[in-house]
Amino acid sequence: MDLKLTRPGARGNRRAWFGLLIALAFTVTAVPMLAAAAPNIVYLLADDLGWNDVGFHGGKIHTPTLDSLATGGAVFNALYSQPFSTQTRAALLTGRYPMRYGLQTLSLEPSSRYGLPKEERTLPQALKASGYRTAFLGHWLLGHARREHWPGQRGFDLFYGSLSGGVDSQLRRNAIADWYRNDRIVKEDGYVTDLLAREADRIISAHDRSAPLFLMAAFNTPAQFHGVPKSYLDPYRNVPDEARRSYAAAVTALDSAVGSIVAALHKRGMLDNTLIVFQSDNGGAVPLRYVTGDRDTDRPAADNGSNREGRGSLYEGGLRVVALASWPGRIPPGTIVTQPLHVTDMYVTLLTLAGAALEQPRKPDGKNAWPVIAEGKRIDRNDILLNVDDFSGAIRVEEWKLILHASLPSRIELFDIDNDPEESHNLASKYPGRVKELVARLNEYAYDMVPSLHLEELIAAGRPVFWRANPPRR
Numbered sequence: 001m002d003l004k005l006t007r008p009g010a011r012g013n014r015r016a017w018f019g020l021l022i023a024l025a026f027t028v029t030a031v032p033m034l035a036a037a038a039p040n041i042v043y044l045l046a047d048d049l050g051w052n053d054v055g056f057h058g059g060k061i062h063t064p065t066l067d068s069l070a071t072g073g074a075v076f077n078a079l080y081s082q083p084f085s086t087q088t089r090a091a092l093l094t095g096r097y098p099m100r101y102g103l104q105t106l107s108l109e110p111s112s113r114y115g116l117p118k119e120e121r122t123l124p125q126a127l128k129a130s131g132y133r134t135a136f137l138g139h140w141l142l143g144h145a146r147r148e149h150w151p152g153q154r155g156f157d158l159f160y161g162s163l164s165g166g167v168d169s170q171l172r173r174n175a176i177a178d179w180y181r182n183d184r185i186v187k188e189d190g191y192v193t194d195l196l197a198r199e200a201d202r203i204i205s206a207h208d209r210s211a212p213l214f215l216m217a218a219f220n221t222p223a224q225f226h227g228v229p230k231s232y233l234d235p236y237r238n239v240p241d242e243a244r245r246s247y248a249a250a251v252t253a254l255d256s257a258v259g260s261i262v263a264a265l266h267k268r269g270m271l272d273n274t275l276i277v278f279q280s281d282n283g284g285a286v287p288l289r290y291v292t293g294d295r296d297t298d299r300p301a302a303d304n305g306s307n308r309e310g311r312g313s314l315y316e317g318g319l320r321v322v323a324l325a326s327w328p329g330r331i332p333p334g335t336i337v338t339q340p341l342h343v344t345d346m347y348v349t350l351l352t353l354a355g356a357a358l359e360q361p362r363k364p365d366g367k368n369a370w371p372v373i374a375e376g377k378r379i380d381r382n383d384i385l386l387n388v389d390d391f392s393g394a395i396r397v398e399e400w401k402l403i404l405h406a407s408l409p410s411r412i413e414l415f416d417i418d419n420d421p422e423e424s425h426n427l428a429s430k431y432p433g434r435v436k437e438l439v440a441r442l443n444e445y446a447y448d449m450v451p452s453l454h455l456e457e458l459i460a461a462g463r464p465v466f467w468r469a470n471p472p473r474r
Helices: 010-028 064-073 085-094 122-126 193-206 232-238 240-268 343-353 371-377 434-445 453-460
Strands: 040-048 074-076 133-140 157-161 213-222 274-280 322-325 336-337 384-388 392-397 400-405 411-416
Touching: 010 384, 040 085, 040 240, 040 343, 064 240, 064 274, 064 322, 085 122, 085 343, 122 133, 122 213, 122 343, 133 193, 157 193, 193 213, 193 240, 213 240, 232 240, 274 343, 336 371, 343 371, 384 434, 392 434, 400 434, 411 434
Parallel strands: 040 213, 040 274, 074 336, 133 157, 133 213
Antiparallel strands: 074 322, 274 322, 384 392, 392 400, 400 411
């Protein structure tokens, strides 16, 4: 749906002017240089952001800060996440595919009792061992029922946000008790996106610069697009569809929050030695019925462009996400990263930049993508596992992508993504040899898949599982 924006008021002009200053700053500091110390890392997650819902992808939603970061740094054209929020967070924080530790099915629910297994080393734990201070803001979604799964026990010095994701876009003091500062429930009022930006500002302003900072902020916008303050809604007053109007305003609010974080880094003198990564946790939400029988009933408002389907899907609309990276002087402005990467690569990349140890008992699946991002090189890899669970699986090998639907009616799809990014032509019958090769690779991963914690919990509770088959272990 077309967006018709009214001319932003003074607040919008200030955001646009600030975005221009960011772009200019990146342009004049574009000469490559060696960092004098380990970089600060600010990792920002959007929730269900559509591919076409940012200006640097040609969208009509007002995102001046993100557009400036994109212009001054690198845009990822093929960064793959996991199909659901919990899975992406787990893959990012472990560098390992979720099927290796039971998080391959859907996301945690408020009723869930499981979480990211404590045996998995996390990114903040590794960074803390290298002298970093660490903080997590926003939606955790990696375990809330047992304290051992909480952010403070998984490597974060500071936590401010929701453990289970059971809050709306507006906090109210009489709402569900799922808003924490560290290990204590706090009662607050306010728009969550603005509260997270304010907390990030506080952390950055108080940070002791003798140690590098790892700050991760996981917003619940634009997935939670209702309840957006009027100041963000006003520029979209001419958009006729109410859901799309609120969604667009939520995206602009998210952009404003990112702008506040960038401004805080600049004010503290930290921007020049800070790597900023922004990505969506998965594709934008579109109508969908899951293989478990659950129905996505939330009214969709995202625009994934030509990418097929959306959140929860193994098609490009669910997995290929909006993403960028910015580091003045270290990432050349205007960089476009076309090589397919996976969110697990960010774990290895960040640890490498931080000088942290990569040796660990459970080997990461990700690769160091820094040569791709900063130098335009390519990394050798055999494949990218997009996901595998009891119901389906997908894998990408060079230009080929295979999706196997195991639940009835079962089928196999093969796409030449380089020439058919819309996934409109199933070539499985035309290239049976390629199908055989990719199915074999997918099965190699499936043999290593541990039981799904989500399904195990359903079975233990006597709740129905529509289809389940665990492959034999080798």
